Amino acid sequence: MTPEQLSDVVRSAVAAAVERGVLSVAVPDEVVIERPKNPEHGDYATNVALRLAKAAGRPPREVAEVLAAELRGVEGVSAVDVAGPGFLNVTLAKDALGQIAVRVVAAGEAYGRTEVLAGQRLNLEFVSANPTGPVHIGGTRWAAVGDALGRLLTASGAQVTREYYFNDAGAQIDRFALSLLAAAHGRPVPEDGYAGDYIGEIAAQVVAAEPGVLELPEAEQQERFRVLGVDLMFAEIKRTLADFGVVFDVYFSERTLHETGALEKAVARLREQGHVFEADGAVWLRTTTFGDDKDRVLVKSDGETTYFAADCAYYLDKRERGFDKVVIMLGADHHGYIGRYKALVAALGDDPDVNLEILIGQLVNLVRDGEPLRMSKRAGTVVLLEDLVAAVGADAARYALARASVDQQIDLDLDLWSRQTNDNPVFYVQYAHARISSLLRGAADLGLPLGEAGDVDTAALAHQREGDLLRALGEFPRVIASAAELRAPHRVARYLEELAGTYHRFYDSCRVLPRGDEEATPVTTARLWLCAATATVLRNGLAVLGVSAPERM
Template structure:
């Protein structure tokens, strides 16, 4: 049987309860921690066993005995649990638990049978989250500044869903405000063959938009100025949003909701938001303008909602957007913003507080640092813009996504594009993808030799040192996924996959899945190792999928 950490926690609970009931432990049964509160984790060193618990140190004071003595009381009782080979007491009272080979090896079959579901967990079940990321102005193509949050935001979306959360990925399109008219004047100028006016948008994409708008409206140049500008604005933005959505799709990023800022203004939601916040008692009038008293909640200054000329500010739209998320039933709202948005943290949390929410639980603002991708291709680019579509053509989605995914978001990055393109073990994405492709090749060749999983499985045979290490790593995957989701750190999955690939390559070098020759008899050892190989393949595929990276079968 496979022994899980949950089963070990239940066994520890049973042992403690029994010891308390018999009087061996000076502890009331009611004081024994619940199973859910008993932590069973992987030890830092594989030499310390398969699992470890610090329960003795947790309960020593309450039980009135030194933690090591309490651990020595628990240890022999745990050794009687089926599937447990040994329980050692270490240091001040750690319980280091080693499973027998059969119990550890059973994990291989469990993973294969679970398939894509392995690693998924319910640690965030019941939580409803709105996750907003990228949120670009539709006035130009997505650029390098959007790339990091596109990769990390989508990976976090996948991790939260894999951990049981009901999560909605949302893109907030800033299609209202002065920048939209700057796009309109730029597109119309290029359609007329004129230079872009000062302060407008330049670049080949503006020429392309002008051509596409004219194709959609052949009468564009004969329209009155105001109408022509309106056509260039609305059609140009719609075309750019569609282009950006396609670029994100090429980057393996999809959104559940594309939310329009303009829709807030058109529906009167901005004015309604001001009224609602006024009812909460946080809005006041001064100097002809309407203000939100955000300093009451830690902001460095109060914010203007309606200017003296009657025009709403961007901040007013931010308030309306927050209230929209609240009204749509999202208790938790996660904003993923760029490095130039540090100043938004306080004001967004102040919006939540002014709206009657708890800024510590109802809103979370993540700030990502800038990245730079250098290389020969970048030296040949024209202009100052570095577009995501150019990066995809040059490097490809997988290397970019994996390379961005393997670092914490708050770490500034300077990546070498040429290095990301290399097919060598020095390139982390190649190293992990190659491990997956190798597992596929092992299974393919084993099948040609007549090794079939369904013909046998004896988990006790998986007793080679490299197999116990590999099984321990495979068993840790669900914990890594849950922790990465909870901490909002997809890089934990990437680093785990790299370690796992290393364990696999060592196992591959020392253990044979296929018979050495046609004369060698196929045994349950070959078949059982095929189960382990295929378990490895499944975990690599599941982990890469959480990062939005493909798992190739051949390389």
């Protein structure tokens, strides 16, 4: 019996007590089931009696005794105790606890998936680096966390579209084109331009693609370097992200907002809402009405639209595509962006608390030999995604970046994450999966297949370490659901590390395969199912993080 199943059992107990007239309350939509810190207090605990006591008009312990009486008659429950002010401690029958292993193996890849976010259509925008240079370490963190979050939300029932917004219009693209043009002519890069070896590389590719480009008039040269340079740079961005295991459903071009009239449409919509005014020859949005610290310009006095106007048009486009909520992941330097974006959402007639979610992530520092690593030869000033992958590998990079809460700054030790030892968290988890895979191969060589689920004596899993492992496996669906709702992929990583440790302790205490001439017993079969279930959860959890689960290491 998993925590989710026990939650339903407790709800049914409340309903039965209400129906019999011994309890007068509304049956709760959800019952929280937790694992006691002390295993001697049972397999699971719930505070449902404390939650219902006020509505029932009775002391919590009295409500708990009523529910305990109902639960003691449930098949699969061996004991129910009332503790403290009114907690219910539930001990499952051994076969009921052991059935978790069978359920996990039977569910396979589906184990851990829930429907807690079913019906939600979410647009998840992350990375969205300007196509003026390779993906740097900050964007790499968002690539790892954003992709993991997309997988989490999908596993929890949401319909998720991963989207990359590339700013291929505006002043930064002009500076990029001028930087390429200067490199092609062998001139110094403009003072406000982009530096790094990649500028020369892209410039050379433009010239190779159009050999006569440097003979065109200057304005035409700049335009060709702009168009081809952006295409080449963005193709490289997409390639490096794909090599990192991150592929987007939609790559949205800012330029299309200018070309399709979407900007004018958004300004007109805001004007209809009554929040647009003109001053100093410019068109403004009165965002202070909605809590912003100052009003924002939509169209400058020279007739040029602003980035903020593009933000308005882009948000409107997402909503018109049918998304219930727009989720945007931004770096720490964009914290001031939140107020104005909430204001534009409100000005368009939406509720920022319902239709918008902005996640802010902190910086990443790379450390090697105890010293900060600050520079990439190719980029000139920053560390790139490809530098990190070259140093530790894609799996370790993804795991390391997703393992910490996004609101925490990371000091990522390249020496640690490149080691093939148990102090490297991703190695520790992957090794647990490889260890189980090796054991299951050994069982097959001995002619000990898992067999049919109905033939497993789950009551044979009576050792304390087996119970610890079964309860840990039962937690996985709730970990996934909680991590999705809290937008916290790091909770999955920490759970996997705890699970790996729990498995290693089980393995050290409970011999799985027979030795020498020993015969296999029902305990052997049950433990093989427990090992297979653990491998399934490790594999599913690593998949959520976009990390492989090797069978050999």
